[in-house]
Amino acid sequence: MSDLVPFAVAVPIFGSIVALAAGVFRSKSGWAVAVGASVLQLAVAGTLAASAFGDERISYVVGGFDVPFGIELVVDGLSATVLLLVAGVALGVLAYARRAGPRSNPFYATYLLLVAGLSGMTVTGDLFNMYVFLEITGLAAYALVASGEDGRSPVAALKYLIVGTFGASLFLLGIGYAYIGTGTLNMADLAVKLAESAAVDPTLAQAAFALIVVGLFIKVAVFPLHTWQPDAYAGAPDTVSGLISALVSTVAAYALLRVVYTVFGTGFLESNPVAEAMLVGGAVVSIVVGSLLAVSQSEVKRMLAYSSVSQFGLIVAAVAIGNTTALVGAAIHLVGHAVMKGGLFLTAGLVATETGARTVEEFNGLVDRSPVGAGAFGVLAVSMVGVPPTVGFAGKWYVAVGAAESGAWALLAVIVASTLLTLAYFARLVERMFFREPAPQPAVERAGATTSAEPADAVADGGGGDPRGASLGMYATVVGAAVLAVALGFAAFGYGELLEPTIERLLLSP
Amino acid sequence: MIEAIAAKDYYIATFLLLGIGTYVMIAAGNLVKKVIGMNIFQTGIFLFFIASAYVEGGNPPILTTEGPYVSPLPHVLILTAIVVGVALTAVALGMIVRIYAEYGTLEEDTLQEVRHSE
Structure with missing residues (x-):
C-alpha cells in the first residue's frame, strides 16, 4: 500500500511529459492524455484514501534512506482528503476545458x-x-495564468510571480x-527537536514560525497579502481561474495547517501568544476586509476572488482556534470552498460564454438568458453563504462550534458576521439574476468593451443556444x-466523525 | 562591538541582500529590474543557508579528507533552490517578453496608463 504514495506525484509528472511529447506528433492530443493521467491519479488517491482513515498513517521513504535523513511521504486522513x-477537481475541470480551452498541448502539460x-x-x-513542491505549484500556476489571450493575463501573472516568489522565499528562509x-528537515522529527530547542532558546523557533506563516499567508492570499490574487483570478482564462481558485490557495492553507500543527504543535502556540495572535489577526482582518472589498467590486470574477480572501480568513481562524472540532471544520470548509468557488468561477465562465455578461450589472435578469448558469450560480452562492443543508453550512458550523468550545467569543462573533457579509455580496447578485429585468441595451456594448471576445450577436439573440459557446461538458x-455542494453537505457530518481520530492524533503529536 | 559584527559578517551581508532585493522589487519602475530585485533577494537566502553550513576550520565533506567537515546538506538544498530560481527567472522573463509585445513598454507607470486608456 505505501508503495502507492509516490505514484500520486509521479503519475501527473509522467502525464505532463507524455502530453508535451504527444504534441510533437499530433497537436491537440493533450486533453486526452490529461484525462488519462487524471483518472489514474484519482484511482491512486481513492485507493490511498480508502485505507488512510485507519489508525496508522501510510508512510513511504524515498530512495530507501532511513527516516529522518531521507524524504518521507506521508498520507493520513487529512492529506488523503486534500x-x-x-x-x-483536476478531472472535473478537464471536462469543462475540453470546449472552453486553451487547447494546446503545452497547456495540458502545465496543467x-x-x-x-x-x-x-x-x-x-x-x-x-514542501518548499520545492510549493515552487513547482507556483511556477505552473504562473504559467497557466499567463495562458490567456489578451494582454491582461501576462501582467497579472507577472505580479503573481513576483509576489508569490517573495512568499515562497520567506517560507524557505523560515x-x-x-x-x-x-539540524533536521523531517516534519515529525522537527516537531520533537524544535520543542527541545525552543525550551532552551525560543528565538529561532519563533523566527521560523513567523517567516513560514507569513510566507504561507501570501500563498493563501490572506489580507493584506492578497494583492496578487484578484488580478490573477480575473486575468486568467475561465478554465484556469476555476482550477487555481479551487486548488492552489486550498493546498497552501492545508500546508499552513500541517506546518502549524505537525511541526510547531499546540505546545508552541500555547507558550507563544504572539504566534497565536498573528493567526487570529490575519483571520479576522481577512474575513472582514475581504468581504467588504467583495461587495465593492463590479466585475464578477474579481468579486469571487475577494470572496476567497474572506473564506480563507475563516480557515485561518479555524487553524488559530486549534481544537478538534475547528480543525475538522477547516478540512470540511477547504473541500467545500474548493467545490463551491471552483464551481462559481466555472459558472461565471459559462455565463460569459453564453451571454457575454462579466460584470455585476450585466447579471440583471440572467435567469432568462442562461437558466442553467443562473441556477447553478444561485445554488453555489447560497451554499457559500452557508444555508443548510449545503456544505458551506457544515464547514462554518464546525468552525463556529469549535470557537465556542474554546471560548473564543470574539472570534465566534466574527465568524457569524462573516456569514452575513457573505450574504451581502451574494444576495446582491442573486437578486439581480432572478428578480430584475435585463437592461435593454447596455449588455451588448459592455460585452464588447470588456475583455469578452464573444461576438455581440450572441448576446443580442438572447444567448443560450449559441452552438460554438457552451458544450455539454461545461x-x-x-x-x-x-449538486456536489449540496450532496457534500449531507456527507459532511459523517466525514467529520471519520476525520476526528486523525485530527486528535495531529493535535497530540509531540 | 566590531568583533561581534565581524563574526557575523555573512549574516549581515545576507540581510543587506534581502533588504536591497525587497527595495528593488518595490521601487524599480522597470519590470526587468523588478525581476533582478527578486534574484538579489533569493541570493540573500542562498548565502544565509551556505553561511550556516560553515564550520570553523572545516574541510570539504569528502571521506579522504580529515574532519571536522562543513555541513553538506545546506549546499544540496541550495543547489535545488538555485535551479528553482533559474526556472522562475525564465518564466518571469517570458512573461515580460509577452507584456512588451502587447503594450510596447516595460515601465510600470506607462503600462498602467496604457491599460487604463484601453
Whole structure:
C-alpha cells in the first residue's frame, strides 16, 4: 500500500511529459492524455484514501534512506482528503476545458505539472520538499495564468510571480531558521527537536514560525497579502481561474495547517501568544476586509476572488482556534470552498460564454438568458453563504462550534458576521439574476468593451443556444459542482466523525 | 562591538541582500529590474543557508579528507533552490517578453496608463 504514495506525484509528472511529447506528433492530443493521467491519479488517491482513515498513517521513504535523513511521504486522513480533492477537481475541470480551452498541448502539460505540485505538497513529510513542491505549484500556476489571450493575463501573472516568489522565499528562509535550530528537515522529527530547542532558546523557533506563516499567508492570499490574487483570478482564462481558485490557495492553507500543527504543535502556540495572535489577526482582518472589498467590486470574477480572501480568513481562524472540532471544520470548509468557488468561477465562465455578461450589472435578469448558469450560480452562492443543508453550512458550523468550545467569543462573533457579509455580496447578485429585468441595451456594448471576445450577436439573440459557446461538458461540470455542494453537505457530518481520530492524533503529536 | 559584527559578517551581508532585493522589487519602475530585485533577494537566502553550513576550520565533506567537515546538506538544498530560481527567472522573463509585445513598454507607470486608456 505505501508503495502507492509516490505514484500520486509521479503519475501527473509522467502525464505532463507524455502530453508535451504527444504534441510533437499530433497537436491537440493533450486533453486526452490529461484525462488519462487524471483518472489514474484519482484511482491512486481513492485507493490511498480508502485505507488512510485507519489508525496508522501510510508512510513511504524515498530512495530507501532511513527516516529522518531521507524524504518521507506521508498520507493520513487529512492529506488523503486534500489529495482526493486535488485529483477530483483536476478531472472535473478537464471536462469543462475540453470546449472552453486553451487547447494546446503545452497547456495540458502545465496543467498536469500543477496537479503534480499540489499532490506533492499534500503528501510530503519533509519541510524542504514542501518548499520545492510549493515552487513547482507556483511556477505552473504562473504559467497557466499567463495562458490567456489578451494582454491582461501576462501582467497579472507577472505580479503573481513576483509576489508569490517573495512568499515562497520567506517560507524557505523560515525553513532555514528551523533547520539551523534543529539540524533536521523531517516534519515529525522537527516537531520533537524544535520543542527541545525552543525550551532552551525560543528565538529561532519563533523566527521560523513567523517567516513560514507569513510566507504561507501570501500563498493563501490572506489580507493584506492578497494583492496578487484578484488580478490573477480575473486575468486568467475561465478554465484556469476555476482550477487555481479551487486548488492552489486550498493546498497552501492545508500546508499552513500541517506546518502549524505537525511541526510547531499546540505546545508552541500555547507558550507563544504572539504566534497565536498573528493567526487570529490575519483571520479576522481577512474575513472582514475581504468581504467588504467583495461587495465593492463590479466585475464578477474579481468579486469571487475577494470572496476567497474572506473564506480563507475563516480557515485561518479555524487553524488559530486549534481544537478538534475547528480543525475538522477547516478540512470540511477547504473541500467545500474548493467545490463551491471552483464551481462559481466555472459558472461565471459559462455565463460569459453564453451571454457575454462579466460584470455585476450585466447579471440583471440572467435567469432568462442562461437558466442553467443562473441556477447553478444561485445554488453555489447560497451554499457559500452557508444555508443548510449545503456544505458551506457544515464547514462554518464546525468552525463556529469549535470557537465556542474554546471560548473564543470574539472570534465566534466574527465568524457569524462573516456569514452575513457573505450574504451581502451574494444576495446582491442573486437578486439581480432572478428578480430584475435585463437592461435593454447596455449588455451588448459592455460585452464588447470588456475583455469578452464573444461576438455581440450572441448576446443580442438572447444567448443560450449559441452552438460554438457552451458544450455539454461545461454544463455537466457546472451542474455537477452545484449538486456536489449540496450532496457534500449531507456527507459532511459523517466525514467529520471519520476525520476526528486523525485530527486528535495531529493535535497530540509531540 | 566590531568583533561581534565581524563574526557575523555573512549574516549581515545576507540581510543587506534581502533588504536591497525587497527595495528593488518595490521601487524599480522597470519590470526587468523588478525581476533582478527578486534574484538579489533569493541570493540573500542562498548565502544565509551556505553561511550556516560553515564550520570553523572545516574541510570539504569528502571521506579522504580529515574532519571536522562543513555541513553538506545546506549546499544540496541550495543547489535545488538555485535551479528553482533559474526556472522562475525564465518564466518571469517570458512573461515580460509577452507584456512588451502587447503594450510596447516595460515601465510600470506607462503600462498602467496604457491599460487604463484601453
